[in-house]
Amino acid sequence: MxxxxxxxxxxxxxxxxxxxxxxxxxxxxxxxxxxxxxxxDYEIKNVNIAIVDHDHSTSSQKLIGEIGASRYFSITDYGSSFAQSYELFQRDKADLILEIPQNFERTLVREGHENYFLAVNAINGTKAIVGSNYLSRIVNDFNANLRLQLLKQPLSTPPQAIEAAAINWYNPLxxxxxxxxxxxxxxxxxxxxxxxxxxxxxxxxxxxxxxxxxxxxxxxxxxxxxxxxxxxxxxxxxxxxxxxxxxxxxxxxxxxxxxxxxxxxxxxxxxxxxxxxxxxxxxxxxxxxxxxxxxxxxxxxxxxxxxxxxxxxxxxxxxxxxxxxxxxxxxxxxxxxxxxxxxxxxxxxxxxxxxxxxxxxxxxxxxxxxxxxx
Amino acid sequence: MTREIVIKTEHLTKRFGDFIATNAISFEVYAGEIFGFLGANGAGKTTAMKMLCGLLTPSSGSASIAGFDIYKQSEKIKKSIGYMSQKFSLYEDLTTLENISFFGGIYGLSDAQIKSKSEKLIGQLGLQNEMKKLVGELPLGWKQKLAFSVAVLHDPKIVFLDEPTGGVDPVTRRQFWDLIYDAAARGITVFVTTHYMDEAEYCDRISMMVDGVMKELDTPQNLKSKYNTTSMDDVFFELARGAKRKAD
Incomplete structure (x- = not known):
């Protein structure tokens, strides 16, 4: 000792x-x-999105506005063609490209559905997947609102019959x-x-x-x-x-x-x-x-x-x-x-x-x- | 007259692979003598000394230190020896006093012993003003003297010194040898390696290692007459010339 x-x-x-x-x-x-x-911090923020809007309608502007308002996205570019925005992909300045087709609003109102085109830069896999999920959610919400407002028709059927409500235990926020x-x-x-x-x-x-x-x-x-x-x-x-x-x-x-x-x-x-x-x-x-x-x-x-x-x-x-x-x-x-x-x-x-x-x-x-x- | 034998080796050998660092050396060292262990660089001196101190296990042969067997009783040997390596080995980030008390303490000295020995040692070396200084700040010569004094603090039977005066000025070397004589006078056997031939003259007996083999073992006086010369330098050259190993 x-x-x-x-x-x-x-x-x-x-x-x-x-x-x-x-x-x-x-x-x-x-x-x-x-x-x-x-x-x-795993939370994906600042997903860089380049937008190619061929429609230039009120609806497409509204959708872009909602994307811009989300804290997850920062809109890096408004391009006139996909090829131009693709350049940004190459230079790693954009993670997502959203292409809104011509007649987006019209088809949406008339036919009740419309497609948009989303290109994902998958080099950073997590960012790409999470980013496109965020975007789908924004578009879904937008969809629901649009149908309510533009078509002035109540949703006869809820978009989802079963909705899962998750509660986060131990770390609620x-x-x-x-x-x-x-x-x-x-x-x-x-x-x-x-x-x-x-x-x-x-x-x-x-x-x-x-x-x-x-x-x-x-x-x-x-x-x-x-x-x-x-x-x-x-x-x-x-x-x-x-x-x-x-x-x-x-x-x-x-x-x-x-x-x-x-x-x-x-x-x-x-x-x-x-x-x-x-x-x-x-x-x-x-x-x-x-x-x-x-x-x-x-x-x-x-x-x-x-x-x-x-x-x-x-x-x-x-x-x-x-x-x-x-x-x-x-x-x-x-x-x-x-x-x-x-x-x-x-x-x-x-x-x-x-x-x-x-x-x-x-x-x-x-x-x-x-x-x-x- | 029979003298007490404190170191006795028989065919002590150390091999590193094919290389035989120390080849079957046999010798005896008597109590209280100053035993010079000479040889060119790479002759196997340090290896032999490390085996005697229990830092290296011999490949073959036997040895006893202070009556203890180097294979079986190495821990008992460690209580009875002091060692000062080629590298300076006090703690440079501790003060003079802290080093003395640490090494005194781990050799089992009591607090009272440590206190009285520290005071004596400080007085002897004239380190009153350096007691509370970090050892790293002391000049090399003082460090070496301090390291030696610490190595004999617990009054060992034998002290092993591996080139203790390397890089030290002649005046300090002289003072260092005064310390060695002091220790020998207290009955401590001194086993010392050196490259300085004037220091070899201070030894009671010297041995010469050449290529891992002990070529000579006698008093400096006898060696000089054997080689028909007046200086130890010539004896060393005569013996070392035959060496085949290159100095490392």
Whole structure:
């Protein structure tokens, strides 16, 4: 215990003496947590639409007016021909082209139906699909109104006999920040824990002090605990700042479920991820190697964690990777506890999974960390 | 007169693949002596020293340090040795006092011992004004002296010094050797590698490594008469000339 005391004292002195590390701990996560969720918004807005109106009637003007009034569309061009608007497609200035045929109004009034032509720039698939759906909805509404007004006839049959009314549970306003902030917080914790722990140990290898430690009677587990404990506490601190300062004050997110449960999970999670950092350090001799290795895994962790994309819609092989990704579990737990108020029973399996990660990573790291080389 | 043997190796060998860094070296070092471990770059000195300190596992052969077996009792060995590597290895972002207390602490000294030893050490090195300075701000010579003093802080039986005076000016080197004599006078065996032949003259006995093999082991005086010369430089050239390995 005495040895550990000296190791911890040394570690904390070094951490608090290094302004770069302090900034990395205190400022970076907060700034990132404020900025990233603003960008990580799935809601499709600003769909650029180019309109080719061959009709120039009151009805077509009205339809264009409604499209322009929608907050989802910005009309980038009024073209005279489809070919001209197609140019905008090529230059990626338009996502949709709406072509309103000649005699649009007349046919509509006379025959009660009319076609319009919609071309979709599908390079950004999500934007294209969501954009054309929005447009169909606007046109449908327009249709219904038009028939009411122009034909002055009541709708004898409702356009849809069965209408599904959806209620959004847990996030009634479909606020993406509510969904993203807890997930991004998890990811920041992951980065800081993995990188800082790995780099710290590899730095001692680089400057040669680890060799000095290795000729002393310091035990392997003392050394490892001396490294893990400070970063474990730092991880706890960052989480607290993120949850209580940024999430609550900036985004007004108050966990529905037990904060204690979150901290309990975080405690295990940090042990697992610090173990992962330690593992990286045992396979790296320079900070550059450690950075590259950590970057490789952190990218996979990030993109395959369900943070941005739904795991359920991934192909089977990718779902297996997501299942082997510790970040996945914590993000799920965060979202479940913060948004739904899930209790321990709901996330029991997540706890077991994380315990497994903690044991595997740390066990592996301890085995491959050697005081003596080959 | 029988003298206590603190280091004893028999056919100690280290192979890295096909390369034999240290080839079956056998020697003994007596308690309290200053043992010079000489050789050109790449002759296998550092490898041999790392095996003795428990940083490398030997490929074959045996050795005992302070009466402990290097294979089975490496943790006990670590309590009885001090080590100062080629690389400077105190923490540059800790102060002089913090380094002393850290290394004292992990060697198991009590708080009272750390306090009294720190004061003594600071006084001896004249570092009163630098106690609270970060070690990184000290000149190299002072760092080296400090590193040595920290390596013998826990009064080890043996201290291993790997080129401790590299890059240090002659005056500081002289002061460094005063510290080594002091330690030897306290009964600490000093095992030192060096490239400076004047330093070799300060040793009680010296050994010469050539291509991983120990070519000579005797007092500087005897070696000079054997090679019929008055300077250690000539002895070194005579022996190192036969080396086939290129310096790295």
């Amino acid at each position: 005495r040895t550990l005391r000296f190791l911890l004292q040394k570690e904390f002195r070094q951490i608090f003496r290094n302004p770069t590390i302090l900034r990395m701990i205190m400022v970076l996560p907060i700034v990132q947590l404020i900025i990233l969720p603003l960008a990580a 479909l606020n993406y920040r509510l969904f993203m902030v807890p997930g991004i917080l998890v990811f920041l914790i992951t980065m800081v824990a993995t990188y800082m722990c790995a780099l710290n140990i590899v730095k001692e290898k680089e400057i040669g002090t680890i060799e000095q430690i290795n000729v002393t009677p310091v035990k392997k587990y003392h050394f490892i605990l001396g490294k893990l404990i400070p970063f474990w506490l730092i991880g706890m601190l960052i989480f607290t700042l993120g949850l209580f300062i940024v999430a609550r004050l900036v985004y007004g997110i108050v966990p529905v479920g037990s904060v204690l449960l979150l901290y309990a999970y975080l405690a295990i999670y940090l042990v697992a991820m610090l173990g992962f950092g330690l593992l990286i350090s045992t396979y790296s001799n320079t900070q550059q190697q450690a950075m590259s290795l950590a970057f490789f895994f952190v990218m996979i962790f990030l993109l395959m964690s369900g943070l941005f994309t739904s795991i359920d819609s991934m192909p089977t092989w990718a779902r297996w990777i997501a299942l082997a990704n510790p970040v996945t579990y914590f993000i799920e737990v965060m979202r479940m506890v913060v948004l739904k108020g899930s209790g321990f029973a709901d996330v029991k399996l997540h706890f077991f999974a994380m315990l497994g990660f903690a044991i595997v990573f740390n066990g592996w790291a301890v085995m491959s960390y050697k005081k003596v080389s080959g």
